[in-house]
Amino acid sequence: MSTPATLRPRDVKAAAAAEHVEDKAFGFWLYLMTDAVIFALLFATYVVMIVGTAGGPTGKDLFSLPHAFAETMLLLFSSATFGVASVAAFERRQRTTIFWLLVTAVLGLGFVAMEIWEFVGMIAQGAGPDRSGFLSAFFALVGTHGLHVSVGILCIIVMVVQIAVKGLTRPVASRLSRLALFWHFLDIVWIGIFSIVYLPGVLG
Incomplete structure (x- = not known):
């Protein structure tokens, strides 16, 4: 077994690059955990404030289940295309990767557009x-989830x-894998929003 002293410069450089990639992956997992805490707090706040309508409209008055379901389908399909x-x-397969990333970005844009349309409609109703x-x-x-999706779309374009x-070099592939984790994480958060916000709001 080779010792650090007997490693060739090329091997040392490769080992350093691999360690750098692992450090970035660990840091990204820490970021995802902090993001999960933020969303957990937002979910908890919503659950507490759901009764605080101040005599105004409730979820049943405002939410459209078909609209929310269409948003869900867009995000689920975008998660599937990112997996491809x-x-x-x-x-x-560089060209195939680029194609499916662009499809993912388009689906994400559709999701954000539907969310903005919903917000504008609600504000117009007072x-x-x-x-x-x-x-x-x-x-x-x-809105926080929609902002995350928007950032994710920008990252996909980059x-x-x-x-x-650069092609699918090791650093680029590593960034892509972390971006995939981020995108799938947003998909999971949206499932929580659909299940906790929209579904009870419409059926309650």
């Missing part, structure tokens, strides 16, 4: 975040450019 892109990246504690908590939770310019 990840498999293509593992197989070093149901903005300043109307009640319930609506403040709703806009904070759903990733497409990196793959097109």
Whole structure:
């Protein structure tokens, strides 16, 4: 077994690069955990404030289950297309990876557009975040998730450019895997929003 002293410079460089990638992966997991805590607090706030309508509209008055279901389908399909892109990246199929990442970005844009449309419609009805504690908590939770999706879309576009310019090198593939974790995490958070916010709001 080789000791550090007998390793060739190329081996030392490769080992350092591998350790650097592992450090970044660990740091990203820490970030995801802090993000999970933020969303947990937003969920808890919403559950507490759900009764604080101040005589204003409730979820049953405002939410559209078909609209929320369509948003859910867009995000679920985007998670699936990102999975296809990840498999293509593992197989070093650069063009296929770029194609499915762009499909993912388009689905994500559709989701964000539907969310903005919902917010604009609610505000036009006088149901903005300043109307009640319930609506403040709703806009904070759903808006924070939408902001994360928007950042994810921007990151996907940056990733497409990196793959097109640099190819599927080890650092690029590592960034792609972390971005995939982030995107799938947002999908899980949305399932929670659909289950805790929209479904009880419409059926309650």
